[in-house]
Amino acid sequence: MREKANIIIHGGYVLTMEGPGSGMIPNGAVAIRGDSIVAVGPTPEILKQYSAHRYVDAHDHAVLPGLIDCHIHTSNAIVRGGSQDIAKWMYSGVLPLLSLAETEDLVAGSMLNIIEAVKKGTTTFCDYDFPMLELIKNHIAAGTRVVAAEMINGLPTVTYGVEDTALREFDTARENKKFSDAVRLVEKYHQTYNGRITCMMGPQASDMCSVPLLKEIRSYAEKMNLGIHMHVAQSPRETRQVMQRYGKRPVELLDELGYLDRRLHTAHITETTAAERALLAERGVSMALCTGSIGIIGGEIPPAQDYMALAGRVGLGTDQAPGNNCNNLFNEMKFTSILHKVKNTDPTSFPAWKVLRMATIEAAQCMGMEESVGSLRAGKKADVVLVALDTPAMSPVLAWPVRNIVPNLVYSASGSEVDTVLIDGAFVVENGRMRTIDEDAEIKRANRCAQLLCQRLEATGWEKDMPLAGWTREGYY
Template structure:
């Protein structure tokens, strides 16, 4: 029967993201058959359909596209909260733990699974996961059923990085080549798998962390495979310092010189990019991923997203990593993005809620190259859908007139715990607020056990760092 559906949502507030705004249908219906959305309209118009599972949203549940995290390092999930409130976040915070973590592959995988599960429970359905070893981490996305655009993080930094602050990084070409080979194997094994849910990109960690020669090889490989490049760009003053010392120029002019500035590039952060550089990058067709929470905590900076939007709409949001941002929750990112930019410009009307919601859905999908597949509730698109419970105290009450409060409350009030149901590719992954495919408690317990090992292994390197205020406060009984 043509009118037979697998799942039909009735009497929902449907946020379609169609058009230039959010496209709300107040008493809406959404039908799913197989992996696709097959009906979108009013509940009255859906009266001719029957479904194996009928969900009455009773006019207080919101159906909307799943959220998109365009930049996450899920493999860092175990070291949440270990590198905050430091002036040298990378060198004095994350590196000692990273070096211990990367020697324990089992710990990386268990932390990644917990991290992805955390984000899934808060409504993230699509992940651009940028980490190592991605050939193993990708299996967590398969297990949980998420949509993932994955890449191996490629750098030539040695396994034991002893570079002092201000010194030029040492490169280990063998390390870089090994990661590059893993990225190619990742692509050959996983690109297009799981009914197209898993797709692959190439991921140079940053222009300062690998040689020009390897950057050019990666670009050639991405061109050959017709895929994108996921890359940190101007991610901090330490990067700019390295680029000037090594090449005599800043990152974005260097990337233009080596042919990286085009639609293939997904440029992450732009923390230290000037407004002029940002507009230039946007004008060359590259996308931007803005990680507001992470960069605010790590660097105390609001990246130049407003300058990017003057030229291009290819702006997506990302949560980055747990030791920088402390959580991987796109509701959190939307709120941070709106508030930080309002403060930066002293203007409460900029970065309105409806606009940042688009940055986490349809605009993100376009920025990462999946705009034809996901990011909006439209017939023919993949059924990547979340249902949010607006009976929760922080989201109630619902007001439709004289102004509608639904989207502002999603952005400024939601915590993610209000996500009641999640579908990806038409398959239910969260049902009644619970993950379907794994034992949530066991995932957390396994991660905790692995975290004890990593912390013990990091104790020696961490104790040798000169600037460790957190440790000093602990030893003084102040924390």
């Protein structure tokens, strides 16, 4: 007698991401019971061993583990495209806009971003943002997996006219409020919704939090056994501010404060020295590589290649929509591979199978989640993505003696080929449409909020100093 499963996905090219490469099983199948995978293997074997309430025919599909975005600020989608092509992307782009965004705007932007990303295969979001006590409700409603962190800082809420060369003062009341919000987030949501919702602590950066606050965050993370999600050495601005205030570089400061261990998940580390990277890797710190964001807003390639050579853990992230413009891990994989090939003048750099792993199993390892997500294996959560291969961009399929499926996923796919997404064994996207959210209504809501935000911006007069506003008036944008 066959064992019972709820769902069997069968007949596809199953990329398990187990082993050193993609773990491909041609004509493979995945059996799901409840929220978990119970078996993965060749279709004839799985169908012989299991029966199911529902069968999903995956012929002409690649079957992948859900993609994992290691670093994303979902609310920033409300000002998508507001920070590219300019020298001071933060102070002349995103911050004046976000200073005027109200909670309703940020929530609308976050939901828009979640819809965009999950429809392109992202199932786990390392959402590092504010106000996370409100934004997390979007993940609950959408059915996505999230590692949520309230982004904690002590900076003023209005940033118009601020110069990043001047030493900034911290607002103790704001620090206390942000820390309190982070604690409330953990107390209310950590390890809830069958473990689909988890939390980390999220100091924004070493130049944006006072030392007493950084110590308090670290102490709470240790007490609650939480990870810490943090921008580290992300820009010359951070190094300059920390040097002015403490006479030392960010990594040195964080080392003195006890931050450098496997608990710490860093974004960017763009401004680290070779010695600092060696120290971070030795201590087990993980890195989120956001190639698209840093490439567009900074014209740089973060030092992921060096970090990986030191056996540092690296996963892909999309960062923020104002300067990256999209939160699409297919785009991130392609961009990451191409830029490193160009950097090295070496077409063998960052091969397709490697960057696919950086968006799946290696991303899971960065977050300490490799026992539950990131690959397709019995016992893991049933986060599964089906990508149609019978499309012009993905055809023809070469199956043997050479196979082009993984290269085409990285270099040809746009993400629009994703037609089915399961999270915790539940269908979140089916036939290319969200099942949990009214996506049309959410797009309209975000556009209404964006229009009101633009009206508030014009009323302030701040736009006169914003390059994108000038180019808009001149007809370039």
